[in-house]
Amino acid sequence: MDIEKQVKETIQKYNLIKKTDNVVVALSGGKDSTSILYILHKLGYKVQGLMIDLYLGNWSKIHNENMKQFCKGLGVPLTIVDLKKELGQGICFIKSVLKKQKNLTGCTVCGITKRWVLNKWAKKLGADKLVTGHNLDDEAQNVLMNFLKGNVLLGVNSSPATGGKEVKGFAQRVKPFFFTPESEILKYAKNKKFKILFDKCPCAFGTYRVETRDWMDSISEKEKKDIVTNFQKRVPSLRRDNQKKIMECTVCKEPSRSTICNACKIFVHIRR
Ligand code: SF4
Ligand SMILES: [Zn+2]
Secondary structure (H helix, E strand, O other), rough: OOHHHHHHHHHOOOOOOOOOOOEEEEEOOOHHHHHHHHHHHHHHOEEEEEEEEEOHHHHHHHHHHHHHHHHHHOOOOEEEEHHHHHOOOOHHHHHHHHHHHHOOHHHHHHHHHHHHHHHHHHOOOOOOOOOOOOOOOHHHHHHHHHOOOOOHHOOOOOOOOOOOOOOOOOEEEEOOOOOOOOOHHHHHHHOOOOOOOOOOOOOOOHHHHHHHHHHHHOOOOOHHHHHHHHHHHHHHHHHHHOOOOOOEEOOOOOEEOOOOHHHHHHHHHHHO
């Protein structure tokens, strides 16, 4: 599969990015975000990298160093947000407190924290678009996980583009790899010999997402694509009937679907 061509087509079909946009790419240091930054730069978009130092031990240190070298090599600016400066704690501490107090699993806490930091910093950097490396497998996992949790409405914002000027306070998030299988991105990153870590996050174990991901390894790319495209057909009507009004979080002033945003509901436990 030619994933550069597929990215181009997804961008065109869903009108994801304009050549004049200030494009901020959320970098984790893994194959997906590194590859999408590389491809968008190659296609002539004005990109910059945005990364969070999560303080996940050596794993974070290696990722940070790799991304500094990678962006320098491409001549692309990179901002690394220090989570300890931002929230006073690294992600391991935040996760252990939330596990004890709220029984929230690692990836849920980490996901909410990352989304909050990325949105805030993308706006600071004047982003027209915030690109993430989410791929077809991630999207299929989301659809299934929401279904298994008995709440398909959690996927109401699933699409190659979410947020935007019509949703005040959210940097528009776009996912050019929305229809690209993870296995193809892995092949691409290996062929390009990107100097990155291919290991999975050391904290991603025993969570619902990991169990769903393991099960998904047993189904074909075609079945994953069917899950995602069939769900996409339902998204407009789900959105019409269930869109919640966006307001300003009374604590952090970031956008929220309730008076206190999910991130602040978490942060209150680490600020005590
Ligand atoms: S795998 Fe889970 S814990 Fe690791 S960085 Fe991603 S969301 Fe955070
Ligand atoms: Zn808040």
